Amino acid sequence: MSDTRPPPPPRAPFTRAIPDGDDRERLVCGQCGFVLYDNPKVVVGSVVRWGGKILMCRRAIEPRKGYWTLPAGYLELNESTRVGAEREAWEEARAKIETGALLAIYDITRLSQVQLIYRARLMDPAIEPGPESLEVALFAWDEIPWDDIAFPSVRWALRHEHEVEQGGDPAPRSNPPPDEPAAPQGL
Numbered sequence: 547m548s549d550t551r552p553p554p555p556p557r558a559p560f561t562r563a564i565p566d567g568d569d570r571e572r573l574v575c576g577q578c579g580f581v582l583y584d585n586p587k588v589v590v591g592s593v594v595r596w597g598g599k600i601l602m603c604r605r606a607i608e609p610r611k612g613y614w615t616l617p618a619g620y621l622e623l624n625e626s627t628r629v630g631a632e633r634e635a636w637e638e639a640r641a642k643i644e645t646g647a648l649l650a651i652y653d654i655t656r657l658s659q660v661q662l663i664y665r666a667r668l669m670d671p672a673i674e675p676g677p678e679s680l681e682v683a684l685f686a687w688d689e690i691p692w693d694d695i696a697f698p699s700v701r702w703a704l705r706h707e708h709e710v711e712q713g714g715d716p717a718p719r720s721n722p723p724p725d726e727p728a729a730p731q732g733l
Contacts, residue, residue: 588630590621601635617638649710
């Protein structure tokens with residue numbers, strides 16, 4: 547049986563140009579003038595607690611394969627940030643969680659990312675690696691593998707969660723100032 551469908555239409559030629567009324571280059575269709583806005587990616591995740599321990603995942607994918615992170619990833623289309631954080635915990639650690647308050651909003655401008663990190667509670671301690679994790683574990687604060695943390699924002703979120711747990715202001719945090727000295731190990 548042969549395929550009698552017509553071939554797909556040719557793709558419109560997009561070029562980089564500054565559209566009228568704009569101040570930066572965008573991808574613009576040379577045929578109809580449609581502007582394709584290439585905007586930042588939204589990452590959602592959580593600091594998940596079970597008792598006094600925090601859920602972490604050892605990455606099975608690049609970047610930073612083999613390093614520890616929090617369950618987090620890109621928000622999907624038509625998905626709320628809370629649902630996205632819960633989905634990422636399931637995908638990476640088969641963890642059923644309940645998201646709580648927003649812990650932090652981090653701007654990672656060099657990667658064009660905005661990260662929203664929630665505080666969350668693990669509903670069941672039965673966890674196991676998902677396809678993007680080599681292993682998953684619950685760590686007490688003094689057991690966290692600080693030398694093998696995947697990304698600076700993971701360290702920030704852990705430190706911010708620790709501050710809130712110690713009675714600090716629960717208002718959402720943001721990136722530490724660029725001139726802030728590196729936190730000592732374990733912070």
